[in-house]
Amino acid sequence: xxxxxxxxxxxxxxxxxxxxxxxxxxxxxxxxxxxxxxxxxxxxxxxxxxxxxxxxxxxxxxxxxxxxxxxxxxxxxxxxxxxxxxxxxxxxxxxxxxxxxxxxxxxxxxxxxxxxxxxxxxxxxxxxxxxxxxxxxxxxxxxxxxxxxxxxxxxxxxxxxxxxxxxxxxxxxxxxxxxxxxxxxxxxxxxxxxxxxxxxxxxxxxxxxxxxxxxxxxxxxxxxxxxxxxxxxxxxxxxxxxxxxxxxxxxxxxxxxxxxxxxxxxxxxxxxxxxxxxxxxxxxxxxxx
Amino acid sequence: xxxxxxxxxxxxxxxxxxxxxxxxxxxxxxxxxxxxxxxxxxxxxxxxxxxxxxxxxxxxxxxxxxxxxxxxxxxxxxxxxxxxxxxxxxxxxxxxxxxxxxxxxxxxxxxxxxxxxxxxxxxxxxxxxxxxxxxxxxxxxxxxxxxxxxxxxxxxxxxxxxxxxxxxxxxxxxxxxxxxxxxxxxxxxxxxxxxxxxxxxxxxxxxxxxxxxxxxxxxxxxxxxxxxxxxxxxxxxxxxxxxxxxxxxxxxxxxxxxxxxxxxxxxxxxxxxxxxxxxxxxxxxxxxxxxxxxxxxxxxxxxxxxxxxxxxxxxxxxxxxxxxxxxxxxxxxxxxxxxx
Ligand SMILES: Nc1ncnc2c1ncn2[C@@H]1O[C@H](COP(=O)(O)OP(=O)(O)OP(=O)(O)O)[C@@H](O)[C@H]1O
Ligand SMILES: [Mg+2]
Numbered sequence: 313x314x315x316x317x318x319x320x321x322x323x324x325x326x327x328x329x330x331x332x333x334x335x336x337x338x339x340x341x342x343x344x345x346x347x348x349x350x351x352x353x354x355x356x357x358x359x360x361x362x363x364x365x366x367x368x369x370x371x372x373x374x375x376x377x378x379x380x381x382x383x384x385x386x387x388x389x390x391x392x393x394x395x396x397x398x399x400x401x402x403x404x405x406x407x408x409x410x411x412x413x414x415x416x417x418x419x420x421x422x423x424x425x426x427x428x429x430x431x432x433x434x435x436x437x438x439x440x441x442x443x444x445x446x447x448x449x450x451x452x453x454x455x456x457x458x459x460x461x462x463x464x465x466x467x468x469x470x471x472x473x474x475x476x477x478x479x480x481x482x483x484x485x486x487x488x489x490x491x492x493x494x495x496x497x498x499x500x501x502x503x504x505x506x507x508x509x510x511x512x513x514x515x516x517x518x519x520x521x522x523x524x525x526x527x528x529x530x531x532x533x534x535x536x537x538x539x540x541x542x543x544x545x546x547x548x549x550x551x552x553x554x555x556x557x558x559x560x561x562x563x564x565x566x567x568x569x570x571x572x573x574x575x576x577x578x579x580x581x582x583x584x585x586x587x588x589x590x591x592x593x594x595x596x597x598x599x600x601x
Numbered sequence: 602x603x604x605x606x607x608x609x610x611x612x613x614x615x616x617x618x619x620x621x622x623x624x625x626x627x628x629x630x631x632x633x634x635x636x637x638x639x640x641x642x643x644x645x646x647x648x649x650x651x652x653x654x655x656x657x658x659x660x661x662x663x664x665x666x667x668x669x670x671x672x673x674x675x676x677x678x679x680x681x682x683x684x685x686x687x688x689x690x691x692x693x694x695x696x697x698x699x700x701x702x703x704x705x706x707x708x709x710x711x712x713x714x715x716x717x718x719x720x721x722x723x724x725x726x727x728x729x730x731x732x733x734x735x736x737x738x739x740x741x742x743x744x745x746x747x748x749x750x751x752x753x754x755x756x757x758x759x760x761x762x763x764x765x766x767x768x769x770x771x772x773x774x775x776x777x778x779x780x781x782x783x784x785x786x787x788x789x790x791x792x793x794x795x796x797x798x799x800x801x802x803x804x805x806x807x808x809x810x811x812x813x814x815x816x817x818x819x820x821x822x823x824x825x826x827x828x829x830x831x832x833x834x835x836x837x838x839x840x841x842x843x844x845x846x847x848x849x850x851x852x853x854x855x856x857x858x859x860x861x862x863x864x865x866x867x868x869x870x871x872x873x874x875x876x877x878x879x880x881x882x883x884x885x886x887x888x889x890x891x892x893x894x895x896x897x898x899x900x901x902x903x904x905x906x907x908x909x910x911x912x913x914x915x916x917x918x919x920x921x922x923x924x925x926x927x928x929x930x931x932x933x934x935x936x937x938x939x940x941x
Contacts, residue, residue: 498682499682503679505703
């Protein structure tokens with residue numbers, strides 16, 4: 313876009329899609345904002361203006377703080393797992409020579425399984441305390457099987473979600489590893505750098521950018537994890553696995569309180585934006601140049 | 602010290618043999634150039650010396666010590682890659698210092714050496730930049746800086762100038778040669794550019810298809826090529842090489858004569874006693890100003906290239922006689938080897 317002419321043309325041509333996108337976002341957002349200011353319960357045909365009452369109600373709900381915390385724990389843990397093991401597995405896969413394609417395909421597969429389905433698989437086939445594979449494994453070693461969703465509900469959710477997102481990280485990181493310059497590695501070899509030095513001084517800096525992308529994209533999706541919780545724990549026991557998305561759902565469709573749910577939705581939007589700005593600050597630096 | 606010895610070094614990739622038994626003695630402080638056509642194994646041989654590839658057979662010695670199974674870093678050599686292979690995330694300073702840091706050298710010593718190298722290479726103002734912010738020539742100098750700070754026993758260069766433009770290449774050629782003479786460190790330099798080879802080398806190693814064809818000083822190779830391949834490869838424009846009755850008459854299977862050893866005489870002429878005279882038709886004349894290259898079609902021999910002064914006026918279609926300098930004829934036998 314060198315000249316003023318082309319800039320102007322570009323703006324005109326882009327305008328329709330920008331406007332459409334704006335409407336697409338603004339209309340639901342405006343409706344949510346409007347509902348959030350109403351006393352609006354599906355069980356009660358009378359609606360009335362509530363002002364900030366719904367916000368006060370949602371924020372003072374003791375479940376709110378714990379759901380916020382749960383969201384952070386879930387996002388943080390899954391990010392940590394997919395970054396750490398993502399790098400590790402990508403490094404290993406980069407070494408594998410025989411059966412490369414098959415191994416890769418198998419690794420990517422979980423990404424294509426619907427969240428609901430994968431949660432069901434984990435719940436019924438793997439983590440079931442009586443008939444699950446893990447229970448069998450535990451018994452094999454003479455241990456008492458773990459009742460995953462009762463004893464360690466958050467850990468279970470984290471495992472399921474991480475299982476889904478790890479392949480994505482591996483895929484991106486593996487692609488990045490393959491573009492690593494071989495002569496650089498050899499130069500480092502001549503310079504007397506061992507495997508760890510080469511990893512920390514060459515490979516890891518090279519992976520900074522793809523890692524940023526992984527973290528950015530995963531955060532966006534992990535903030536709204538829902539199906540996995542809905543299918544397995546239903547937010548319980550108590551509110552131990554209730555994240556923000558699930559809290560809003562339970563407000564709206566379990567308690568039929570559309571007003572409070574809308575208020576919660578807007579609060580979630582604000583929080584997500586704060587997280588996004590925060591992330592862009594830290595991570596976005598790596599994406600420049 | 603840095604005497605590098607190859608003893609019967611061979612290398613195969615899978616089933617293809619790429620280096621067929623190389624024997625070579627590189628003396629301390631010498632600038633040795635590997636030259637040869639593309640794919641002849643120059644890079645492979647250099648990488649074998651560096652330790653980046655394992656030999657399939659034979660031994661490599663540095664200062665008399667067998668290093669055949671030694672890791673690259675332990676051989677005390679440093680390498681300048683064709684792509685420079687700088688570390689993109691590090692500043693120029695850290696790039697140059699990396700090898701020293703890996704050797705756990707004290708900080709102030711590292712700093713001293715980096716500053717010294719940067720001074721020699723005119724990089725002092727660029728020490729805090731990233732490689733991405735440098736020009737090609739500057740990157741090249743960083744790569745050289747990285748090689749010299751370690752004060753190695755020898756430098757290995759793999760076509761280090763091939764990514765530079767012509768003018769910069771000439772300048773860097775001089776700088777590299779000057780630096781090597783100043784440091785008195787053994788250097789092995791790979792190129793396929795024979796001008797680089799002729800101007801930089803103390804010793805040239807001519808390779809063809811994984812075999813060492815000849816080793817010698819630039820002038821030795823030029824004046825006494827050991828075989829037809831070297832005769833044709835060294836020298837620009839190429840030596841005229843031909844077979845046939847004229848070659849036989851002079852007691853050789855293949856006869857060679859360089860363009861500057863052919864005198865061009867307009868018209869027909871008779872050979873003086875004991876000399877040759879080849880009459881023919883000019884098919885092309887390249888006037889370069891100082892020199893003129895005349896391509897002459899001689900019946901029974903083929904096309905010969907002759908160099909003469911720019912004053913000579915010849916045109917396409919003219920009949921001329923070529924008078925070779927009989928003392929400068931190169932005779933090769935049926936095995937393509939030079940005859941004494
Ligand atoms: N890793 C490898 N695997 C199989 N064959 C190889 C490998 N590396 C090089 N070769 C082969 O070895 C031969 C010599 O290669 P090399 O790179 O040493 O040539 P070179 O003389 O450096 O050529 P150039 O002037 O084009 O760089 C070539 O025929 C090449 O195909
Ligand atoms: Mg090469």
